[in-house]
Amino acid sequence: MKIEDEIHQKHFRNEHQKAAVNLIYTHSWLTTRIKQFLSRFDxxxxxxxxxxxxxxxxxxxxxxxxxxxxxxxxxxxxxxxxxxxxxxxxxxxxxxxxxxxxxxxxxxxxxxxxxxxxxxxHEQIDNFLGKLSEQDAQELNRLLDKIRDLEV
CATH class of the missing domain: 1.10.10.10 (Winged helix-like DNA-binding domain superfamily/Winged helix DNA-binding domain)
Structure with missing residues (x-):
């Protein structure tokens, strides 16, 4: 689902702001699923x-x-x-x-x-990102590494 629909916000200042909001939202989404998975192991x-x-x-x-x-x-x-x-x-x-x-x-x-x-x-954790191909995951990793490489 698109971030606009998830958070009911249609307008962003620009694509960079939208990407930042999307990263924050996706982090929370992924964290929730991993916490649920690990809770089975206490x-x-x-x-x-x-x-x-x-x-x-x-x-x-x-x-x-x-x-x-x-x-x-x-x-x-x-x-x-x-x-x-x-x-x-x-x-x-x-x-x-x-x-x-x-x-x-x-x-x-x-x-x-x-x-x-x-x-x-492990396949249960891998499935959280299961909609991504191996190539998609490599590209996502490359982009995330690139974000952290930026000098602020």
């Missing part, structure tokens, strides 16, 4: 993001400050997210030997199994 999008970051480090560990820098949502409280994941048994954490103020975090076997379960249903 984790949030931020927790999923942290687990994916830690899987990329496996079998090593990284500090919460590195996790924070790599998160998609830089406003998230990585320490609190890690604490929740630790209580669920999805990550292991220990004080950093070189700096006791830091905590080293590692994905646990239970966390790896959870990600494997989610990965087995």
């Amino acid at each position: 984790i949030t999008m931020q927790q999923f993001n942290v687990l994916r970051i830690l899987r990329g480090q496996h079998p090593g560990s990284i500090s919460t400050s590195v996790i924070r820098d790599r998160m998609l949502d830089h406003n998230s409280d990585a320490s609190r997210i890690v604490d929740r994941l630790h209580r669920q048994g999805l990550v292991d954490k220990e004080p950093c030997p070189s700096d006791r103020r830091l905590v080293d975090v590692r994905i646990s076997d239970k966390g790896m199994k959870l990600l494997t379960s989610i990965d087995q249903q």
Whole structure:
């Protein structure tokens, strides 16, 4: 459905404003669907993001400050997210030997199994963008990268 019909707004200042509104609206649309999908696994999008970051480090560990820098949502409280994941048994954490103020975090076997379960249903997440061909998705990625490359 066209953005004009979705938000009941027919006039935009220009195509750039329309594109910005469309990106914001589509972000919310996609986020809602991903949250619904992940709720079946009893984790949030931020927790999923942290687990994916830690899987990329496996079998090593990284500090919460590195996790924070790599998160998609830089406003998230990585320490609190890690604490929740630790209580669920999805990550292991220990004080950093070189700096006791830091905590080293590692994905646990239970966390790896959870990600494997989610990965087995990846087609459901892929289907959120299923109307795009592989070429469309490449072009969308190229355009989104181009937007972020702009100097403001």
